[in-house]
Amino acid sequence: MNLTPKQLRILQLIRDWRVRRGYSPTMQELADEIGVSKVTVFEHVEALIKKGALIREANKARSLSIADGVAVPDESRPLRFPLVGKIAAGVPIEKVASEDEIDLADILVPKSDRQATTYALKVEGDSMRDEGILDGDYVLIERTQVAQNGDRVVALLPDGSTTLKTFFKEDDHIRLQPANPQFDPIKVKFCQVQGIVKGVVRRYGR
Numbered sequence: 001m002n003l004t005p006k007q008l009r010i011l012q013l014i015r016d017w018r019v020r021r022g023y024s025p026t027m028q029e030l031a032d033e034i035g036v037s038k039v040t041v042f043e044h045v046e047a048l049i050k051k052g053a054l055i056r057e058a059n060k061a062r063s064l065s066i067a068d069g070v071a072v073p074d075e076s077r078p079l080r081f082p083l084v085g086k087i088a089a090g091v092p093i094e095k096v097a098s099e100d101e102i103d104l105a106d107i108l109v110p111k112s113d114r115q116a117t118t119y120a121l122k123v124e125g126d127s128m129r130d131e132g133i134l135d136g137d138y139v140l141i142e143r144t145q146v147a148q149n150g151d152r153v154v155a156l157l158p159d160g161s162t163t164l165k166t167f168f169k170e171d172d173h174i175r176l177q178p179a180n181p182q183f184d185p186i187k188v189k190f191c192q193v194q195g196i197v198k199g200v201v202r203r204y205g206r
Contacts, residue, residue: 002055007044009034011072012055012063014064015119015143019194022156024064066143071117111116117143121154121164128164131179137202138165141195152197158188167193 013033016045017025031041045064048054053070057063125135131152133139153167155176165176165186176186
């Protein structure tokens with residue numbers, strides 16, 4: 001899809017607003033963010049809709065959303081590193097040499113999900129500690145509004161806050177289950193799924 005830099009920036013802003021706030025920005029807010037006129041933003045948005053990159057619900061404010069299967073450029077940046085051998089975390093193993101490489105996209109985003117769009121969020125808090133998701137980690141999120149029981153999701157709650165929990169749809173409510181006994185489950189009639197956790201990245205040291 002042939003998009004201009006400003007159109008790519010608009011896609012990124014709409015994605016970020018919907019993840020963080022649960023709704024898309026207005027034309028004026030987009031104009032303020034990228035430093036152009038509201039008329040210019042409107043022209044870019046109309047072009048994006050015609051190209052199939054954006055969807056807008058008729059007669060509904062703040063309804064812009066990115067079309068399924070359309071990736072924001074910063075959601076696809078493959079990282080490859082040389083795989084030079086194995087290291088023991090139990091008993092010692094023989095030193096080996098290798099000329100292979102690992103692609104983090106293959107590890108964190110399976111090939112079957114490669115058409116999905118993925119973004120990162122920084123974790124704050126320890127409510128998912130026992131799932132190995134710690135304060136300061138980065139989680140890779142597949143952008144989707146559909147979740148199955150047991151998925152670790154980013155959920156937008158009715159009060160406008162967002163949380164990272166394990167999703168369970170029960171008889172008359174949704175239970176968002178933490179992985180730390182110091183935290184209580186969150187039970188709500190409805191929440192908006194913003195994405196599903198596909199991987200966790202942790203950095204040691206500086």
